[in-house]
Amino acid sequence: MSTKDKSKAELLEEITRLQQQIDHLEEFAARCQQMQAALRHQISLEDMVTALATEFISVPNSQIDAAIQHALQKIGEFAGVDRSYLFLFSPNGLTMTNTHEWCAAGIAPQIDRLQNLPVADFPWWMEKLGSTDCIHISQVDALPPEAAAEKEILQAQGIRSAVVVPMALKGKLIGFLGFDSVRAATLWSNQDIRLLQLIGATICSVLARQQAEENLRRSEEKWRALVQYAPEIVATLARDGTILFINRTVSGRSVEQVAGKSIFKYLSANQHAKVREGLRLAFDHQQTYKYETSNQRTDGRTVWLSNSMAPIKHNGQVVAAILIATDITDLKETEVARETILVAEREQRLLAETLREVTLSLTAQTTHEAVLDEILKQAQRIVPYRMANIMLLEGDTLRVAREQVTGLTVNSKPIAPNPSLNLPLTSFTLEADVVHNQTPVVLADVKNEPRWVMLEHTTWIRSHIAIPICHRDNVLGILQLDSEVPGQYTWKDVEYLKPLTSAAAIALENARLYEQTRIDAETKALLLQEVNHRVANNLTAISGMLSVERNHLKEADLQAYQAIMHDLTNRVNGLATVHNMLSATEWAPIPLDEMIMGVIQSSLQMIPFSKNVDVTVSATPVRVTSDLAHNLALIINELATNTTKYALNHRDAAAISVKIQDFANQQVQIEFRDDGPGYPEDVLRMERFSVGLELVNNMTRRTLRGNWQLFNDSGAVTVIVFQAGPLPKRTTPHPFGKNKNTPGGVFLKDSDLVL
Known part of the structure; x- marks a missing residue:
């Protein structure tokens, strides 16, 4: 192979390698954006639930209905559902009524037709709610035969998917809270269900307060009537x-x-x-x-x-x-009830304020170690303990990540933390149950629990709490509190600590994301430095090779050298045009028609001012990703360069027409034609080809995994077919089929060109 041929082949290889580096950098940027979006979503959920809980705590009785309506709107918009609603059962439990409803734009309300529905007509629904199960219906059409009544009423409302959580007060079912999807079937996430459960529990608390105050008012009225008339x-x-x-x-x-x-x-x-x-x-x-x-x-x-x-x-x-x-018995009982309510409300307000401070304190921490310390510090504020630890799950083993002991001595010796403790789940069944079932455990006396494993440094423990720290469906670890006093902990303590563990899970995940973001930022900086360094080296190498080649050219070959430089400049300009468009959209998919027009206009900047090319590109909704855009830019540039070389030869004007079609199977066809002399017969017969055709074939067949075709029809016509979606591993040749517009056309395969 000649020195000239070696230079062109090496140049194509460098261009391909540079494109691969750009693709890797773009993929890395997309991953960073996904992580940032997940973090923003978690913070938004936390802020919304905190705001709604604060609103419910201070809302007066006269505004409770408006507050519930506002909450349904907020959670409905946050979850992106079509309808959110609240049903309450009658005092005798025989009927249920849709008391509150929020609908997205374009969704018909159903509240007027859902009043005083007999619960006996919906046995399947009531059985699920009675067992405090969440009703998760991803496909209404797939409901079992025993849910025929429920299926009929849901279909009558146009509901395709639904999720419902029961609401209970003092062990009695009082209603349910739910989401509906009307426009499309939805597979509800655990986050949607958790959101409903949190808001449902808050609404239960508000309704309990409203009922207690109403009972108080009625009792006082009754007492006044007795004093006056009885x-x-x-x-x-x-x-x-x-x-x-x-x-x-x-x-x-x-x-x-x-x-x-x-x-x-x-x-x-x-x-x-x-x-x-x-x-x-x-x-x-x-x-x-x-x-x-x-x-x-x-x-x-x-x-x-x-x-x-x-x-x-x-x-x-x-x-x-x-x-x-x-x-005055009623009055006394009312006073006791009122005092109980006031105490409960003060406790709830204090707990809400404490949890808000806890959440803010946890979210303020950005390092893993600081988050662990803050969790144990805030746990002591909510539920006092003698010893507490956080065990993180690593495979099938729980590892003590942080442990704290508060002034405990056994046999006159202080108890020291044991940070190196590891618990294999296969040997510690109590902890294994907490992890696998994702449910807390409260032991009033560990001596009565057969699953409790007594270790050398835990012989003093009598009461114990273990609560899983879960992020979405993943168990990150366990928060454990221990006391030397039997009966120290109750399930009420678990309820107090659950919001802490939820906030702890978010804080731990945030810390992980912060750390990952920091590492990714450093990696990104290194990659950018490396890319800049390699691009500079590659450009220097390309310049050097072109200089060497020029030194070996004879005077008669200078025109050929200028043509090579002209083609290389066009290719680089085409890639630069696409790069600018992608940068402007932050590497989001760009319109295919705008991209093609931009590349052609960039190529035409090299023609003399005395010549003109009229360009027409059909409109299309198709957008292409960055990898497709760069590959297509090289192909379109070669075709436009071919037009300027041959269609403007001995002419001052030419025309380029690009027609874009998209098919149902995500395939896209680009038809590029000009009004020049057309492809020579030896090119159509594949007896002669150029670097440009080699590049077009290589990019279409091997990079885009598509097919292409050359023929003449009042000028040169090139048809390219490729997959607009993710590139498949294998494709079959697109069946162009002959027609009257493609006489003598040739379908190019890998074997037609030797690269």
Whole structure:
């Protein structure tokens, strides 16, 4: 092979190698964008749930419906569903009603037709909800025969997929919260279900508060009515407390049973002193005395009375004492209920504020070690412990990543952390169950748990909590709390710690993403330096080879050298045009028609000002990725260069027409034609070919895995067919088929050109 031939082959090989480097860099940039998108999505979910929980805590009763409607809209828009809704069951549990609904734009509301539905008509649905199962329907059409009634009503609403989570209050099912997909069938993610469960639990809490306050209001109204209209308990007592008269009783006994008996017989011992004081003041000092008592009814219920004792005089002498007692049991129970609600609300508000601070503290940490320290620090704020650790899952083994002990001594010796502890799941079945089932464990006394494995440094432990740290469906590890006191931990502690473990999972994942991003950024910088270095070296090598080749050219060969330089310049300009378009769109797919027009215009910049080429490119919705764009740019540039060489030979004007067609199987056909003299017969017969044709064949057949065809029809015509989607491993030749417009056409295969 001659020196000239060696230079061209090496040049093509360098161009291909450079293209591969660009492709690798583009793939790396796409991965970085995906990781950033996942991180932004997690932060958005956390912010939305925190904002809704804060809103529900402070919302007054009069605005609860609006707050629920707003929450349905927020979670519906966040999850990208067509409809989100809330159903509540009637107090007797016989009917269910769609109380709140949000619909996306273009989705018809269904709330008016979903009122007072008999629950007996939907046995399959109610069985699922009754067992607190999440109802996950990815295909309504695929529901089982026993769900025929449910299938009918869902199809009537145009629903194709649905997901529903039950809502329970104090163990009683009160309703359910759900998402519907109308436009397309949807496979619901665990994140969608978790979002429904979080908001459902929040709405349950708000509805419980609303019901309690309503009960309180009704109880107060009832008490006021009793005071105003109902007769009081009126009794007359002798000095020794004998009941002389009573109009009615609250003890469950009849008037006849208690009349003539001592009042102290029906009072508990701790109430005697109050009654004696009232009798003393009435008889000895003629004063009124007010006090409260609580009495046990025969049915076991405690009755509270508000008492007022005053003297009854006759002829100036006190002959008896009158006792007027008002039943204030409902009021007392209401006060207890109100105080319970206030305490629960204060605890909930404090917990919400604490969890918000915990979440902010965790998300502020960007390193793995700092996140682990912060988890244990915040866990101590929520549920105090003697020892706590975080065990991270590595294959089938749990490794202690961080452990903390707070002032614990055994046999006068302080307990020290054991950071090197590893627990194989095959040997520790308790921890294995937590990991595999993704469910917490609470041990009131480890001595009563057969799965508990006692280690040398854990003999002091009596109560234990283990909660999985899960990110989506993956278990990252376990948070464990230990105490030397039996019964120290309850399931209430688990509920307090669950939000912490959820935030911990996000924080650990964020720390991993931060670290990965840092490493990727360093790698990207190194790759860019390497690419710049290699591009500079390659350009220097190309320049040197061209110089060597020029030194060996004779005077008569200078024109051929200029032609080579002209072709190389066009190819580089074509790649530069595509590179600029991709950079402008941040390497997103670009319109095929705009790309082709840009490459042709770039190629035509090399023709003299006295000559003109009219270019027409058909419009198409097809977009191409960066790898396809660079390959197609080289092909289109060669075809445009061929037109300027031959169609403008002895002419001042020419025309280029590009027609783009896309097929249902993602195949795209580009027909490139000009009005020049056409391809010579020896080219069509493959008896003669150029570097340009070699490049077109190589890019089409081997890089794009497509096919191409040359023929003449009032000029040169080139037809290229390739796959617009991901490149397949193998393709079969596209069946062009002969027609009247393609006489004598040739279908090129790998064997037609020798590269």
